[in-house]
Amino acid sequence: MEMAVFLLFAALALVSSLVVVLHRNPIYAVMSLVVTFVSIAVMFVLLGAPFLAAVQVLVYTGAILVLFLFVIMLLNVSGDSSRGFDLHKALAAVVAAGFALLLLTLFWGRYHGLDLSPLQESDVALKPLARALLDTYLLPFEIVGLLLLAAVTAATVLARRSQDTSS
Amino acid sequence: MTVPVSWYLALAAALFGIGILGVLSRRNAITMFLSIELMLNSVNLTIVAFARSFGDRAGDMTAVLDGNVLVLMVIAVAAAEAAVGLALFIAVYRGRRSIDVNRLNLMRW
Numbered sequence: 001m002e003m004a005v006f007l008l009f010a011a012l013a014l015v016s017s018l019v020v021v022l023h024r025n026p027i028y029a030v031m032s033l034v035v036t037f038v039s040i041a042v043m044f045v046l047l048g049a050p051f052l053a054a055v056q057v058l059v060y061t062g063a064i065l066v067l068f069l070f071v072i073m074l075l076n077v078s079g080d081s082s083r084g085f086d087l088h089k090a091l092a093a094v095v096a097a098g099f100a101l102l103l104l105t106l107f108w109g110r111y112h113g114l115d116l117s118p119l120q121e122s123d124v125a126l127k128p129l130a131r132a133l134l135d136t137y138l139l140p141f142e143i144v145g146l147l148l149l150a151a152v153t154a155a156t157v158l159a160r161r162s163q164d165t166s167s
Numbered sequence: 168m169t170v171p172v173s174w175y176l177a178l179a180a181a182l183f184g185i186g187i188l189g190v191l192s193r194r195n196a197i198t199m200f201l202s203i204e205l206m207l208n209s210v211n212l213t214i215v216a217f218a219r220s221f222g223d224r225a226g227d228m229t230a231v232l233d234g235n236v237l238v239l240m241v242i243a244v245a246a247a248e249a250a251v252g253l254a255l256f257i258a259v260y261r262g263r264r265s266i267d268v269n270r271l272n273l274m275r276w
Contacts, residue, residue, distance in 0.1 A: 006170045010178045017182055017205055021189035026197050033201055036182075040208050043175060047219045049235050052211075052242075059242055060208070064249045068201065071253045075260045077197055092191030100184025107176035116169045116223050123228065132232040133239065140236075144243045151247030155254035161261070 006046060013039035026072050034061045048119045051129055175216035182209035196259075196266040200252055207245050211238045 016035035023029050037060045044053040133141055182205060189202025218234020256266050263271065 003168055003170055006174065010174075013178065014181060014185070017185045020201055020205060021185055021193070021198075026195060026201075029198055029201055033205065036205065037208060040182075040212055043178070043212055044215055046170065047175065047215045048231070049215050049219075049238075052215065052235055052238055055239060055242055056208075056211075059246055060204075064204065064246055067249060067253055068197065071256060072197055075197075075257065075266065077195065077266065089192045092188055095191060096184045096188035099187055100180050103180035103183060104177055107180055108173055111173045111176055111220070112171070114172050114220060114224075116172055116219060118169055123231070128228055129232055129235055132229075132236050137236050140240060144240055148243060148247050151250050155250040158251065158254035159257045 002046060005042065009039040009042040012036075013043075026077050027069065030065055030068050030072065034065055037061050037065070048123045050124055051126055172216050172220040176213060179209040179212040179216065182206075182212070194267055194269050196256055196268050196271075199268070200249075200256075204245065204249070207241065211241055214238050214241070 013036050016032045016039070019032040020029045020036065023032065037056060041053040041056040044050070044056060186202045186206030186209065189205065190199050193199050193202065214234050214237055218231050218237075222228060222231035222234075259271065260266050265271075
């Protein structure tokens with residue numbers, strides 16, 4: 001059962017991420033990336049991290065990708081300027097395939113045949129995670145909050161019209 | 168039966184490769200940025216898989232929790248990065264009327 005769910009959503013993630021990369025219209029690419037991210041959220045659930053899956057759906061597909069859609073529609077971005085299959089794209093495909101094969105052989109060589117024991121109820125409890133996040137790692141947590149504040153300020157300053165600053 | 172950890176790692180490696188293909192082959196800055204988000208996500212998947220594998224072998228939950236907290240931090244930083252990056256695209260588009268990276272060949276305008 002678990003294997004069937006994994007295979008279904010792994011295939012979905014691979015196909016939809018290929019659509020992200022190959023589709024010429026950026027809006028279809030974003031919509032397809034939503035499918036990829038939801039499939040990865042399913043992987044998080046299978047790996048015993050339901051909170052991360054919820055954050056993945058809420059933050060990634062709910063906030064970041066909607067921001068992407070907003071900017072694409074604001075800028076009225078048209079398709080790609082390069083068309084067809086040329087030497088540049090062939091080189092890109094070779095580099096990407098080589099890198100993926102390198103990672104695959106590394107991972108497969110070292111970690112193949114390493115079975116995971118089935119999840120216990122205590123593995124997916126939220127209380128230990130909350131304790132780790134707000135007790136053990138309180139300082140990094142606060143620093144990330146500060147980073148988000150800095151990013152919001154920077155984004156506001158960057159996206160502002162420059163005429164406003166000169167007056 | 169449970170899924171072996173190498174399968175998750177293989178999926179993450181394939182997604183990372185597809186992300187590299189997108190960054191290298193596309194000329195539209197937003198599509199390149201989408202591919203970078205895809206690569207970030209595949210790395211998150213790797214971290215969660217490794218954390219679960221190590222926690223499973225060591226028999227304690229601390230490794231799993233460390234991995235989950237790390238992934239939460241990565242997601243927050245990715246959100247910050249997306250906000251700043253998209254604001255940069257808006258600023259560039261205002262000056263050049265395009266975010267095609269082939270046409271962005273000036274240091275100033």
